[in-house]
Amino acid sequence: MKRTLLSLAAAMALLAGAAAHAQPQIVPVLDAPRAPGAPYAATGLPDRIVLTPGADPARAMAVAFRTDARQTLAQAEIGLAAAGPSVAKDVRALSGETRTIETENGQAAYHQIRFDDLSPATRYVYRVRGADGWSEWIGFRTAAADAQPFTFLYFGDLQNGILREGSRTVRTAYAMAANPAFALHAGDLVASRDDLSHDDEWGEWTAAAGRPARRHSAGPRAGQS
Numbered sequence: 001m002k003r004t005l006l007s008l009a010a011a012m013a014l015l016a017g018a019a020a021h022a023q024p025q026i027v028p029v030l031d032a033p034r035a036p037g038a039p040y041a042a043t044g045l046p047d048r049i050v051l052t053p054g055a056d057p058a059r060a061m062a063v064a065f066r067t068d069a070r071q072t073l074a075q076a077e078i079g080l081a082a083a084g085p086s087v088a089k090d091v092r093a094l095s096g097e098t099r100t101i102e103t104e105n106g107q108a109a110y111h112q113i114r115f116d117d118l119s120p121a122t123r124y125v126y127r128v129r130g131a132d133g134w135s136e137w138i139g140f141r142t143a144a145a146d147a148q149p150f151t152f153l154y155f156g157d158l159q160n161g162i163l164r165e166g167s168r169t170v171r172t173a174y175a176m177a178a179n180p181a182f183a184l185h186a187g188d189l190v191a192s193r194d195d196l197s198h199d200d201e202w203g204e205w206t207a208a209a210g211r212p213a214r215r216h217s218a219g220p221r222a223g224q225s
Helices: 002-021 162-177 198-209
Strands: 047-053 061-067 075-081 088-095 097-103 106-115 123-130 138-141 152-156 182-186 217-221
Touching: 047 138, 047 198, 047 217, 061 123, 075 106, 088 106, 106 123, 152 162, 162 198
Parallel strands: 152 182, 182 217
Antiparallel strands: 047 061, 061 106, 075 088, 075 123, 097 106, 123 138
């Protein structure tokens, strides 16, 4: 009996030692990397795609996106969402405005295009172009012409730990709301601290919002919330 108890005690001691070694280690967290050109440099494919509402979101929307400087024209296509493999119908080509900006990550072209003459409560798909190809087709639905109940998301002061922590908040909110009409992002959107790369911060902001920001209209508001 005494030998059995001693064996049991030894086994428990071994298990306790193994559990102590298995404790997760604390890893230091980092803010937006200060590494110009990686990973937030512009490329030949569109990124930082953000859909925004027009003055009348039942009939107008707009999109902003970024490419490298080789794409000198703002180009998009939009059509009615098709219920089948063809994706879109009645597709029309649109152009807009382009501005070239120099950042810590090099030169990039920022594009803005308006989607006018839309029909209320209608599903559309659009895509935007870079020098090396088009984005995927992205869907959205215009608002109803008359007043109807709707759901929207509100975010404030996302500026610290934007991708590391803020992305979880933003993506969880989109998942729980299922199909929000829009998302209002109140300032401060980024920290703009001298020890961070400002363009990297904006890269984190659009990455944190993820693909929902491409299909659910967003209303970024600069300044204090």
